[in-house]
Amino acid sequence: MTISSSVRTLEVPDVCHRWLENRGTIYQLLTEFLGHWPTLSLVAHWSRSSGIGKAAELTRGGRELMQYLSGRSPEELVRICEREGAEYRRLLQHSKQRPLAESRYSPYSCRAQDLSDFYASAGTAFKKVSGEPDDHIAIELEFMTILHDRMLNSAYCEDSMLRLIDIQKKFLEEHLLTWTPAMCRELNASTISPLYLAVSRLLEEFLEYDLSMLRTWKQSCLAADEPVREVVLV
Template identity: 25%
Template sequence: MDKELLLEWLQGRELIYSFLARIYQDGPAEDLLAALAGEKFLEELAASSRNEELAAGCRKMQAELTARASDLEAYRQELQEDYNRLFFGPGHLEAPPWESVYRSKEHLLFGEETLAVREFYRSFGLESKKKNREPDDHLGLEMEFMAWLSQAAAAKVQAGEDASEFLQGQRRFLKEHLEQWVPALCSDIQGAARTKFFRGLALFTRGWLQVDVAEMEAVLEDFCGGEKS
C-alpha cells in the first residue's frame, strides 16, 4: 500500500471512530443529527461497503433520519429517551456501555478489564479525559482511543516515519478489547432499542469492527510484513 492510500485509509478510519465515539458518549446531539440528515455520510458509507451489516445499519439510520427531518427536535428528544434507556439511565440500562460489565464474572464496573484498558491508554502516553468521572472502558472512550491511534499513525506516515507501533497497537486493542465484548453489546442494543436509528447503529458498529479487523490484518501484512507486537 503506497503512502497516499495508507493516509486515506487512516483518515477514513479516524472519521468513523470519531463519529462512533461521539454518538456513544454524547448521544443524539442536535448538531450531529442535523449534519447526518443534511450530508450523505451514511448513504455513501452504505454504498461503498461490502459488509452487509454495516450497509444495512447505515441505511436504517439514514431512512429514519430522512423520514423525521421535518421535525428534527422532536425526533432528537425521542432518540435521547432511547439513548438514556439503553446507555445512560437513570435506572436499569438495557445496554451498559462498559467493557467490564460484559467481561467480568460479576458484571460490575471498574473490574480488571477497566484497569487493563487504562494501562493500554497509558502505554501510549494517554490518560482518559474523564478519569474519575467515567470508567476508562466506556465504549465511547475506547472508540475515541482508536480514532487517536489512527490520527497518530497518519501523522507518522505523513512525516515519512515508522507508524508500525500505532498500527500494531490498534490491532491489539481490537483483538484484546473491542472484539471481546462489543458484538454482545450490539446484540443487546438491537434487542432493546425502540428506534431504527439505534438498531441501525448497532448493526453499523458490529459491521464496522468486522471490516476494520480484516482490513487491519491486510494492511499490517503489507506494511509490516505481518509482524505482531
C-alpha cells in the first residue's frame, strides 16, 4: 500500500498495511461498545459490518467478538441484545462506584484540566450528550479516532504528520495505557458476558499493538527521502 498525493508519496512499511487500514474502524468499534448501550441497531450493525472482521484480523479479542456476533439471525440478535442489555445495566450500576475513567484506575494523578488542555492542544472539542468526563474511556478512544482520521484525510506537511503521530503515541503512553489494563482486569473479573469479555480483550490487545505500529510508522516517516504533503489511502 502507498499513501500518496499528486505532489509527494510516502511508502508505508508492509508490516503497517493492515494496521493503518483497520485502526480507525477498531477505535470506533471500541468507542461504541464501551460508551453506548448495546441497542439492537448497534449490535446488528457490527454483526454485518466488515469492521468486525478487521478487528478479527489483528487480535484474538476481535476474533472472539466476530464469533459471537457474526452470522446471527435476527431472532438471535434480539436475544443477544436482551442478555447484553441486562448485563450493561448491571455493569453500569457497578461502575457508579468505579467509573470507566482514567482518574479511577491510573496510578498517576490525572486532573480533568490536564486532559482538557491535551485535547485543546490538538484542536479537539467534544459534544457530550451524556455528560461523560474528559477521562472516560469512550472520550479517550474517540480522541484517537479523530486524530487517525485527520492523519489520513487532511493535507499536512511532514512536520504536521510527525506531530500527529507523536500526539497519538504520547496519549497512549501517558494516558490510555497507564490505566486500561487495570480496567480490563476488573471488567474480566466482573462479568461472564461474551460481548464484554471480547471487547475487553480487544481493547487490551489493540492499544499495545497500536503503539508499536505508531512507533514503526514514525521511523518510516523519518527515513523517507521526500516530505509528506497530503495523505490519502489508495
